[in-house]
Amino acid sequence: DAKTTQPTSMDCAEGRAANLPCNHSTISGNEYVYWYRQIHSQGPQYIIHGLKNNETNEMASLIITEDRKSSTLILPHATLRDTAVYYCIVRPLGDYKLSFGAGTTVTVRA
Amino acid sequence: NAGVTQTPKFQVLKTGQSMTLQCAQDMNHNSMYWYRQDPGMGLRLIYYSASEGTTDKGEVPNGYNVSRLNKREFSLRLESAAPSQTSVYFCASRRRGGEGNQPQHFGDGTRLSIL
Numbered sequence: 001d002a003k004t005t006q007p008t009s010m011d012c013a014e015g016r017a018a019n020l021p022c023n024h025s026t027i028s029g030n031e032y033v034y035w036y037r038q039i040h041s042q043g044p045q046y047i048i049h050g051l052k053n054n055e056t057n058e059m060a061s062l063i064i065t066e067d068r069k070s071s072t073l074i075l076p077h078a079t080l081r082d083t084a085v086y087y088c089i090v091r092p093l094g095d096y097k098l099s100f101g102a103g104t105t106v107t108v109r110a
Numbered sequence: 111n112a113g114v115t116q117t118p119k120f121q122v123l124k125t126g127q128s129m130t131l132q133c134a135q136d137m138n139h140n141s142m143y144w145y146r147q148d149p150g151m152g153l154r155l156i157y158y159s160a161s162e163g164t165t166d167k168g169e170v171p172n173g174y175n176v177s178r179l180n181k182r183e184f185s186l187r188l189e190s191a192a193p194s195q196t197s198v199y200f201c202a203s204r205r206r207g208g209e210g211n212q213p214q215h216f217g218d219g220t221r222l223s224i225l
Contacts, residue, residue, distance in 0.1 A: 100152030
């Protein structure tokens with residue numbers, strides 16, 4: 001399984017873009033990059049996932065480098081409600097489980 | 111559309127008691143999962159069900175049993191609760207097939223304390 005490396009914590013200002021990095025230098029060709037977040041006392045929430053192309057949805061954008069060894073999750077306009085632990089996970093197509101590491105604790109400040 | 115619903119939300123048990131955690135999803139998903147999350151740690155998979163009628167062990171299955179009652183429901187049973195099973199339990203479901211790799215969707219958890 002490809003391991004991921006994320007910063008332990010980061011702060012960002014409300015209304016600004018939040019850029020969350022993730023390194024996955026041992027990723028294999030059939031492994032997807034997923035991002036989830038967990039707001040305090042709630043279940044993990046799916047944000048976005050991608051294989052090699054950049055992806056965007058109503059919550060965020062995912063930028064994957066051309067060599068696929070790293071990615072960045074972008075929250076375009078962070079709000080206080082985006083304060084959460086963000087997890088970057090790499091899993092092969094069709095795999096049955098997710099392995100959540102420590103993630104990045106993101107604090108959005110007013 | 112409720113998504114994944116877990117009951118109860120909170121429970122306190124005494125050592126040796128048994129209980130069943132319930133999970134239901136209304137998204138017509140094929141696969142369902144049970145995880146536990148301990149303080150400061152990531153989620154660990156207990157059991158999963160790839161489709162109705164099948165169940166398989168995950169990373170930490172000891173002390174638990176599961177039942178995939180139908181496509182919607184997947185229950186987790188503690189036959190003889192131990193303090194080490196104090197945790198937050200999350201149920202998740204996922205649609206199989208389709209384009210790409212479908213994500214898992216989680217319930218809000220059951221907070222279980224065993225005294």
